[in-house]
Amino acid sequence: PAKTMDELVSLCKRRGFIFQGSEIYGGMQGAYDYGPLGVELKNNIKAAWWRSMVYERDDVEGLDAAIIQNKHVYKYSGHEDTFTDPMVDCHECKSRMRADHMKDIKVCDNCGSTNVTEPRDFNLMFKTNVGPMVDEESYTYLRPETAQGIFTNFKNVVDSTSRALPFGIAQIGKSFRNEITPRNFIFRVREFEQMELEFFCKPGEDEKWHDFWVNTRKQWWLDQGLAEENIQFEYVTGDDLSHYSKSTVDILYKFPHGFEELEGVANRTDYDLGSHTKAQDEFGISAKVKKNEHSTAKLAIRDLEANKWEVPFCIEPSAGLDRGLLAIMTEAYTEEELENGSTRTVLKFKPHLAPIKVAIMPLKKNKPEIVALAKELKNKLQKLGLGRILYENTGNVGKGYRRHDEVGTPICVTVDFDSIEQEGAPVTVRDRDTMEQIVVNAADLPAYVVNYFIN
Ligand code: ATP
Numbered sequence: 001p002a003k004t005m006d007e008l009v010s011l012c013k014r015r016g017f018i019f020q021g022s023e024i025y026g027g028m029q030g031a032y033d034y035g036p037l038g039v040e041l042k043n044n045i046k047a048a049w050w051r052s053m054v055y056e057r058d059d060v061e062g063l064d065a066a067i068i069q070n071k072h073v074y075k076y077s078g079h080e081d082t083f084t085d086p087m088v089d090c091h092e093c094k095s096r097m098r099a100d101h102m103k104d105i106k107v108c109d110n111c112g113s114t115n116v117t118e119p120r121d122f123n124l125m126f127k128t129n130v131g132p133m134v135d136e137e138s139y140t141y142l143r144p145e146t147a148q149g150i151f152t153n154f155k156n157v158v159d160s161t162s163r164a165l166p167f168g169i170a171q172i173g174k175s176f177r178n179e180i181t182p183r184n185f186i187f188r189v190r191e192f193e194q195m196e197l198e199f200f201c202k203p204g205e206d207e208k209w210h211d212f213w214v215n216t217r218k219q220w221w222l223d224q225g226l227a228e229e230n231i232q233f234e235y236v237t238g239d240d241l242s243h244y245s246k247s248t249v250d251i252l253y254k255f256p257h258g259f260e261e262l263e264g265v266a267n268r269t270d271y272d273l274g275s276h277t278k279a280q281d282e283f284g285i286s287a288k289v290k291k292n293e294h295s296t297a298k299l300a301i302r303d304l305e306a307n308k309w310e311v312p313f314c315i316e317p318s319a320g321l322d323r324g325l326l327a328i329m330t331e332a333y334t335e336e337e338l339e340n341g342s343t344r345t346v347l348k349f350k351p352h353l354a355p356i357k358v359a360i361m362p363l364k365k366n367k368p369e370i371v372a373l374a375k376e377l378k379n380k381l382q383k384l385g386l387g388r389i390l391y392e393n394t395g396n397v398g399k400g401y402r403r404h405d406e407v408g409t410p411i412c413v414t415v416d417f418d419s420i421e422q423e424g425a426p427v428t429v430r431d432r433d434t435m436e437q438i439v440v441n442a443a444d445l446p447a448y449v450v451n452y453f454i455n
Pocket of ligand 1: 323
């Protein structure tokens with residue numbers, strides 16, 4: 001794994017994974033742009049999450065709700081009142097910082113002075129104006145989590161799919177938080193993506209499902225290549241619990257800056273549906289909710305056995321995509337000493353996550369038959385739907401191997417003179433991890449590649 005953030009930051013920029021946002025204007029704190037390989041990696045992580053959370057289960061439906069929502073969503077979700085971090089100001093150097101790591105003695109992160117203010121609450125939501133008229137009522141917020149769109153669509157999904165408990169709704173999308181101190185590359189940013197599942201169950205079955213999701217999510221991260229020894233659980237208690245949570249287990253990963261939260265798995269009880277439902281008095285809601293005077297829908301489900309309507313409990317595994325990508329990159333980063341004394345940098349991604357699946361390189365740039373066969377193979381492999389297959393005609397295979405090691409391409413295929421002269425059109429297939437090369441006939445290449453990526 002990577003030992004320092006710097007080596008990751010530099011590889012990410014050099015090879016086109018991640019760039020500082022608005023770089024040509026001096027940057028924008030807490031915002032990053034994903035480059036040609038970063039967008040592929042991100043898409044592959046999202047696809048793996050969706051596959052495991054939606055397609056491989058038959059009790060979860062997908063959703064893609066709007067980012068801009070009615071401001072009442074954040075009034076009743078509790079975010080308007082309580083989605084804050086404690087902040088202090090330094091009188092000496094005038095910087096502002098998050099204060100939740102400060103105990104009794106408060107010291108400025110920046111200059112070390114103890115001449116700082118008492119902590120005060122800072123709301124992390126970005127406020128924005130909607131429509132051409134700017135007045136007291138025209139504001140809303142950018143969503144600070146994707147979850148609320150799931151709760152507000154609960155009835156729509158139940159009515160359109162006839163779901164009964166237990167079942168879940170999954171969503172991937174952008175969230176925004178005006179973090180007081182964004183830091184550690186893409187670990188803490190102001191614009192990020194979340195992959196969230198809200199899993200609804202009967203009250204009383206919530207703790208069982210909470211355990212289930214903590215373990216299921218840990219296994220998913222292992223399947224993405226994270227090593228068991230780099231994952232820990234942290235049981236969140238007392239004041240550290242969010243306003244909606246009965247209990248939360250954070251899944252931590254050993255980032256270059258230490259063990260930190262990768263995903264939170266929260267038991268949100270009946271708080272959210274209870275807050276957003278109309279006719280709250282009818283349901284015996286257990287959570288402490290704000291009295292709702294605006295909702296037009298009952299967010300409850302019929303319990304056929306007990307013959308009554310009830311507001312389900314909800315378990316939420318909420319993973320950060322950017323943090324996930326950082327964890328996967330950290331883990332994949334490998335520096336290897338070679339026999340000839342040189343070192344190579346390899347990103348040992350699991351094949352399904354690799355931004356480029358196969359690179360096809362003609363040995364000779366200007367030999368038409370070689371180029372034609374290489375292009376034909378690219379088109380054939382691309383049709384398999386495995387992801388990006390790159391045809392790359394630089395004429396320098398050795399350099400190509402090094403570059404593809406560094407971006408984690410699992411397979412490089414070289415088309416050479418033998419390929420156009422010998423029967424069966426043999427091509428050379430080189431493996432990223434072992435660096436071994438084998439010869440495969442062109443007609444067998446699609447089957448070889450499918451077998452490699454599917455198994
Ligand atoms: P933290 O304590 O690190 O601020 P949190 O507990 O506020 O995180 P949650 O509200 O549980 O985070 O959000 C769920 C997930 O969303 C987190 O586990 C993380 O992966 C991701 N996430 C939250 N805030 C950020 C951020 N500012 N930048 C990147 N990812 C984030």
